Structures are given as structure tokens and as C-alpha cells.
Amino acid sequence: MTDGWIKVASTSEIPPGMMKSYPVGGKDILIANVNGNYYSIDNRCTHIGGPLARGKLAGYVVECPLHGSQFDVRTGTVVRSPAESPEPRHEVKVEGSEVLVRV
Ligand code: FES
Structure with a gap:
């Protein structure tokens, strides 16, 4: 794919307030929809x-199901421990009804 953008999902798969995981380029990434804007870590x-x-997912904050660490999906920043390291963040764009990610 040109410029490293990879089509990952259609917008209808991830309604506002929802998130899903996808295998992309050998990584396991998450895409979240917050008020119609898409973010990926x-x-x-x-x-x-x-x-x-x-x-x-509550607003921009995703909470891990295991021990409750929280991250901001916009930046990957840790909002609540026990995690100490931020999540790698990925660029996302929407073209028509397609969600593309660059990892
Ligand atoms: S693995 Fe996510 S908080 Fe422990």
C-alpha cells in the first residue's frame, strides 16, 4: 500500500464509543472511535x-481488563498505573467508509 497506509476496517465496524483489535503489519493494534474520530494504539x-x-473505553481513556491500567487513546499516554510505559500510537485516517492505519 502506498505511503504505508493499510486499510484495516470499515467505519461501520467501529461505532462511536467502541473499539476493536486488528492484526496489522505483524502487530496487534486497537482502533477506537471517540465521537466519530478514530484513534489507534x-x-x-x-x-x-x-x-x-x-x-x-470511557471517553478517550481505555482501561485494561487485567489490572486496570488506563491509557489515553489519542496519545498512548499512561493515565493510571500499574503500567508505566506509554502505548505506541499509530496514525489513523478515514477515506470514505474505510479506516486506514499507518503502523
Ligand atoms: S496487563 Fe494491563 S494492567 Fe496489567
């Missing part, structure tokens, strides 16, 4: 690998 919690997309 790694799906694997930087604590000990919990699947973030199976946790909760």
Missing part, C-alpha cells in the same frame, strides 16, 4: 500484555 498492554480492546 497497540492492543497489547505495556504492563504485562493484557488485551486492551477487551477492556473498557
